[in-house]
Amino acid sequence: MNNPGPLILLVEDEPQMRRFLRVALEGSSYRYLEASTGEEGLALAVQHRPDVILLDLGLPDMDGLDLMTRLREWSQTPVIVISARGQETDKIGALDVGADDYLTKPFGTGELLARIRVALRHADPQATEDPVFVLGRWHVDLAKRQVLVDGKEVHLTPLEYGLFTTLIRHAGKLVTQRQLLKEVWGGVAGAQPLYLRVYMAQLRHKLEEDPSRPRYLQTEPGVGYRLRMED
Amino acid sequence: MNNPGPLILLVEDEPQMRRFLRVALEGSSYRYLEASTGEEGLALAVQHRPDVILLDLGLPDMDGLDLMTRLREWSQTPVIVISARGQETDKIGALDVGADDYLTKPFGTGELLARIRVALRHADPQATEDPVFVLGRWHVDLAKRQVLVDGKEVHLTPLEYGLFTTLIRHAGKLVTQRQLLKEVWGGVAGAQPLYLRVYMAQLRHKLEEDPSRPRYLQTEPGVGYRLRMED
DNA sequence: CCATTTCCTAACGCCTTCTTAACGCCGGTC
């Protein structure tokens, strides 16, 4: 469950490029390592066994192709080459000594991340998980429309689920009664604040440890409700 | 079997481009097939099981991404997308629905061949079996359209099979009634939720141990159905 | 053209879900 996320190794000597790559990887829940020379990169690869390697060919201490060759003597880790040189012979050379992809600078963050996903998919075809909202003992998979409490599935009716996910969408923020009624009941006339009381109670019974003292599903008297994020 | 060289499938509608690709592959000891439409491409893929597919996104009869999706339902064959569109969103979209590489026109013959070699390298030599979906006592061979329960073949009508595989394709996820009707009945007007009730009942009778208490084919009242994965 | 399979449709009873009402609790106000 608490998968720490794939590990990416950057082998890149230019500080500017390293910063760019770091920013690209941050926020995508990847862990990453940095090396500024080929030798350092090889050492880190041996030590930490990254899931993907991003390799700049223009290194100061050794040729990128040599590094590829030495790496492939013992490791099948996917390598995405990043290079300023867009010559076809460069690409062919890198791909033929074992690189899995070749990106020419400049390139976009989105494409890089997509190609990293492809590389990860190749390494482990099974692992294609949905984004999951986690809070305390709750795991909510919006794609599956599934709610787990302590790993056990809890069934929610359409209105319960709608109310719950509306609060999740505005996690941490206060949501007014009017807003909840509009988003969950679809703006149909006849929706009353009473509904919220009833369904919040049902949600707390199904989800909260102590429904009478809700930890996360909190009431903001006279205004609305809030999904509390801090612990 | 004597290895006659990898088989490449070209899916490309422009004759000019097809000629170029054909020339690129000739002399490299590749065998190749050609399709000028998406449907033809899918048919050839099913029949001949190519080792690599070169796919042009700009097809006349169907969207390239749809073709990718339908192909990935049963096949892990590496796909190299070839496109005139170099937009980053195009690349990301194609890579995320299962493409293994993305080449923007124009490109060099050498690079294409190198990327084909990468794709062939990725293809696991021993993983040539049909993709089989296994769940409990069920074995579903998506390529052969064959369903086994406890090793015994169970016959499903086309609609039953379509409904079942649609749920398999979204295994674990909830599929709304609207979605099922659209994907199985093809968006034809007149498709009613009643159909789902009838065919789900038939599926449960043919597949579930206790049809009155389905273990896998579950109803989400008011929303849709789900193929439950966990036990 | 006939036999067989497959699909559509209607009817009925059961079950989940939604709505609504009643009541008790808590806090604030006069």
Next chain:
DNA sequence: GACCGGCGTTAAGAAGGCGTTAGGAAATGG
């Protein structure tokens, strides 16, 4: 300290959705 409004809780009735069955229409295949 009594009143009042907002909230939580529970339960019961209403409404709608679902499973099931069966028979006729349509499509399929020889």
